[in-house]
Amino acid sequence: MEIKIRKQVLEKNLSEADKNRSYFRENNVFVLNMMSSPGSGKTETLCRTLGCLMPDIRTGVIVGDICTTNDADRLSVTGAKVTQINTDQFGGDCHLAAPLIDTAARKLGCEDLDLLIVENIGNLVCPAEFDIGEDARVVVLSVTEGEDKPLKYPLMFQVSDAAILNKVDLLPYLDFDAPLAVDNMKKVHPNMPVFALSAKTGEGFDPWLAWIRQKVKEKPAT
Amino acid sequence: MHEMGIAQELVKIALDALPQDLDNPQVASLHLKIGKLSSVVSHSLTFCFEIITKDTPLENARLEIETVPVRIRCTGCGTEWEADTPVFQCPDCEQGKIEMLSGREIEIVSLELFE
Numbered sequence: 001m002e003i004k005i006r007k008q009v010l011e012k013n014l015s016e017a018d019k020n021r022s023y024f025r026e027n028n029v030f031v032l033n034m035m036s037s038p039g040s041g042k043t044e045t046l047c048r049t050l051g052c053l054m055p056d057i058r059t060g061v062i063v064g065d066i067c068t069t070n071d072a073d074r075l076s077v078t079g080a081k082v083t084q085i086n087t088d089q090f091g092g093d094c095h096l097a098a099p100l101i102d103t104a105a106r107k108l109g110c111e112d113l114d115l116l117i118v119e120n121i122g123n124l125v126c127p128a129e130f131d132i133g134e135d136a137r138v139v140v141l142s143v144t145e146g147e148d149k150p151l152k153y154p155l156m157f158q159v160s161d162a163a164i165l166n167k168v169d170l171l172p173y174l175d176f177d178a179p180l181a182v183d184n185m186k187k188v189h190p191n192m193p194v195f196a197l198s199a200k201t202g203e204g205f206d207p208w209l210a211w212i213r214q215k216v217k218e219k220p221a222t
Numbered sequence: 223m224h225e226m227g228i229a230q231e232l233v234k235i236a237l238d239a240l241p242q243d244l245d246n247p248q249v250a251s252l253h254l255k256i257g258k259l260s261s262v263v264s265h266s267l268t269f270c271f272e273i274i275t276k277d278t279p280l281e282n283a284r285l286e287i288e289t290v291p292v293r294i295r296c297t298g299c300g301t302e303w304e305a306d307t308p309v310f311q312c313p314d315c316e317q318g319k320i321e322m323l324s325g326r327e328i329e330i331v332s333l334e335l336f337e
Contacts, residue, residue: 187311190312190318
């Protein structure tokens with residue numbers, strides 16, 4: 001006997017993500033999901049970004065890691081409201097799913113925020129699959145990784161709305177072909193904006209900051 | 223890496239779909255559609271599924287996984303094509319934004335019960 005089902009296996013996560021979206025809309029907060037492999041410089045990029053955006057844009061951060069509160073400690077220094085999720089309490093998950101974001105966002109409180117940034121767990125595979133109710137996704141690739149990462153992890157680069165090419169201050173010391181890396185990103189996601197920058201020196205930050213400011217400004221209209 | 227979580231959701235949905243009035247139902251197979259661009263590894267999913275279905279109506283059920291190709295439409299010129307590699311630029315105009323028509327599915331279509 002055949003029983004028809006026809007359901008998305010991740011539908012529970014999707015419905016939780018929709019609930020998060022409503023909560024964020026009610027609070028007029030723009031939500032950015034930042035993803036990358038471990039060590040690409042997400043936290044350093046965020047520290048500098050928050051330093052430039054705060055206090056004009058009131059920002060909160062949800063940091064996901066399997067273990068430790070190191071990233072949250074670094075980000076707290078910027079004055080942003082920060083909360084840490086450690087997924088080892090939830091089975092050591094390799095990504096943040098929508099229900100965890102709901103709990104963390106409510107704990108953080110979004111009423112007085114313009115921007116909420118979710119620093120996802122360092123991983124170029126799993127986080128791409130899980131909608132958390134965000135408005136935009138940004139993937140960070142650093143020049144100490146391979147130029148072909150976008151072709152190796154196409155889903156991540158396809159689902160992202162913008163990309164950061166980080167650590168460009170190291171380019172003189174590496175064989176990394178930056179135009180090829182950008183070209184590979186555009187092969188997977190044509191027209192995606194790519195911001196080449198250095199979180200260490202601040203080089204290339206202006207277009208990135210302008211992009212975020214524009215997105216935050218547009219949010220109440222959506 | 224997240225196949226265990228997906229297997230757990232899959233099992234919940236399948237168990238919920240079983241008719242309440244059957245005594246000791248046994249599932250023969252589950253029919254899934256998994257897009258080529260979804261980050262699900264079929265053999266990992268099967269492995270996780272086997273572990274968590276012991277002593278349930280899904281024990282020994284076969285996972286029939288249908289792979290869905292990546293189909294794309296260019297919103298610029300309207301061209302539609304199937305991508306075999308992760309190069310998703312429009313082969314015609316190379317300009318337009320693209321829309322994924324298929325390839326990201328993780329869907330449970332049906333299940334088959336032993337009579």
